[in-house]
Amino acid sequence: MLLVRDDARLEIPGAPPLRFVQLSDLHIDGDHPLLHKLLDRVRDAKPDVILITGDFLHDVPDRQEAARHTAAAAAFVSNLRRVAPVIGVQGHSEYDGSVVTALDHAGVAFLSNEGRRIGEDGRLLLLGLNTQVGDDAYAQRWKPAFRPLPWKETRLYGVRRGEPYVNFYSHWDPEPAGLADESGPLAWSGYDTTCDAWIDSRKAGAGIVVHSRFVLGEDRMYRLGRVRAENGEPGSFLLTAHSSILAGTTDTGVDPQPNRWYRLRLRTEVVPGAVRLLAKVWPVDTPEPTRWQAQAEDRGPHRSESGTVGLWGWGGGTVLYRDLKVTDGRGAVLLNAPLTGPTPPDGFRQGARGTRLTMALARSPYAPRGTPRIVLSHVPDIVMEASTLGIEAVIAGHTHGGQVRLPFVGALTTRNTLGPYFDFGRFEFAAPNRRGLTTLFINGGIGTSVLPIRFWCPPRWAVIELRDR
Numbered sequence: 001m002l003l004v005r006d007d008a009r010l011e012i013p014g015a016p017p018l019r020f021v022q023l024s025d026l027h028i029d030g031d032h033p034l035l036h037k038l039l040d041r042v043r044d045a046k047p048d049v050i051l052i053t054g055d056f057l058h059d060v061p062d063r064q065e066a067a068r069h070t071a072a073a074a075a076f077v078s079n080l081r082r083v084a085p086v087i088g089v090q091g092h093s094e095y096d097g098s099v100v101t102a103l104d105h106a107g108v109a110f111l112s113n114e115g116r117r118i119g120e121d122g123r124l125l126l127l128g129l130n131t132q133v134g135d136d137a138y139a140q141r142w143k144p145a146f147r148p149l150p151w152k153e154t155r156l157y158g159v160r161r162g163e164p165y166v167n168f169y170s171h172w173d174p175e176p177a178g179l180a181d182e183s184g185p186l187a188w189s190g191y192d193t194t195c196d197a198w199i200d201s202r203k204a205g206a207g208i209v210v211h212s213r214f215v216l217g218e219d220r221m222y223r224l225g226r227v228r229a230e231n232g233e234p235g236s237f238l239l240t241a242h243s244s245i246l247a248g249t250t251d252t253g254v255d256p257q258p259n260r261w262y263r264l265r266l267r268t269e270v271v272p273g274a275v276r277l278l279a280k281v282w283p284v285d286t287p288e289p290t291r292w293q294a295q296a297e298d299r300g301p302h303r304s305e306s307g308t309v310g311l312w313g314w315g316g317g318t319v320l321y322r323d324l325k326v327t328d329g330r331g332a333v334l335l336n337a338p339l340t341g342p343t344p345p346d347g348f349r350q351g352a353r354g355t356r357l358t359m360a361l362a363r364s365p366y367a368p369r370g371t372p373r374i375v376l377s378h379v380p381d382i383v384m385e386a387s388t389l390g391i392e393a394v395i396a397g398h399t400h401g402g403q404v405r406l407p408f409v410g411a412l413t414t415r416n417t418l419g420p421y422f423d424f425g426r427f428e429f430a431a432p433n434r435r436g437l438t439t440l441f442i443n444g445g446i447g448t449s450v451l452p453i454r455f456w457c458p459p460r461w462a463v464i465e466l467r468d469r
Helices: 033-045 063-081 097-106 356-362 380-388
Strands: 004-011 018-023 049-052 086-088 108-110 114-118 124-128 147-151 154-159 168-172 191-199 204-212 221-226 238-242 247-249 262-271 274-283 294-298 308-315 319-328 333-337 348-350 373-376 393-396 425-430 437-442 460-467
Touching (some): 004 437, 018 033, 033 460, 063 086, 063 097, 097 238, 168 204, 221 308, 238 294, 308 319, 380 425
Parallel strands (some): 049 086, 086 108, 124 373, 373 393
Antiparallel strands (some): 018 460, 114 124, 147 154, 154 319, 168 308, 191 319, 204 308, 221 238, 247 294, 262 274, 274 294, 425 437
């Protein structure tokens, strides 16, 4: 019933005059009267740009229900786009390629650990950080999961039971010339990858990725992988596209048995207007299937036509890998990695090349010295790193303002490393810039997560005025 508008004025030396509307944590699950009210309020605010700091829709495991949520979120974004340009970043809910694609088609210009100059004469550098790729300095992060693990009389590269509960990657990325270097393996296009994989339980998620841009800070790649059979997932090895959609047969039909080695083979072909994927999986002690079990293609505008290879782990089981080999279209060997030995194999990188913010700065267009910089992030934790780099402002969400608050107490939790004091609103941090401050603005958000209630914490949206001081 309630919808609260927050107003903030940022006076930053050299900044162009801009009027932002910021929305966050919409968690859309259908067409609700509150969204119509919000759209009317946004239209009345007459913004130059609409910023959305992640969690566009309510994430659910059921595929059909998720598709309905995605369609509702895309419809709302399409209406926003008629008011003003929409720039967004991926939050925790925007990990599926179909979701990102639908929102992109609806009009969201996603920034994935990269910068864009906006405003009069491009006088502002907007740095968009992707929650799906990379870590932040001075914030809580997962330990690197891949390591040599004992298997019989040797050690193989993999992840251990009980450790990986999020997506972990280890990519072939030896000695790049810089954070934004796209040469070497990042330029590989159209190749054949084989690798052996072993799991100790049906809970383990395992697979390989190709044409991956992950080390650059982009959530773009193709994966041949499996997770445990639940929520409509069959438990077999499937083809998946990040930030895009595959058409064709994506299921190999091979559900691996624990404690047995399987060979994964994934071939890519880049043709005008499409990337084709061919995949097969079989036990290593049996002959290779004569036909490809899965065949799909990506014709989306954000298809990944080049990139490196990597290994993937997810879930609660142990996964081991061996004999990773990559050959180009003519049969020449690009990579031959046994993945054995007591130390991690040389040339493999876990995670991105740098923090989300350092990647965004490296992957930004040239901006003259003194150009104001504003970070757009789903989580506010980035402010610790941003303030040490002299960033002028951070615009974030994620906290929901606590969602459940108690009178005279405030938010019980904000689910970030900054603590419950940083619930919503404006905060200042010391910084080495002309103002001597980095402003953090946290949006209390519109929707809910975990529990479908807000107590003492009505939905909020914000109008942010940017001016030169």
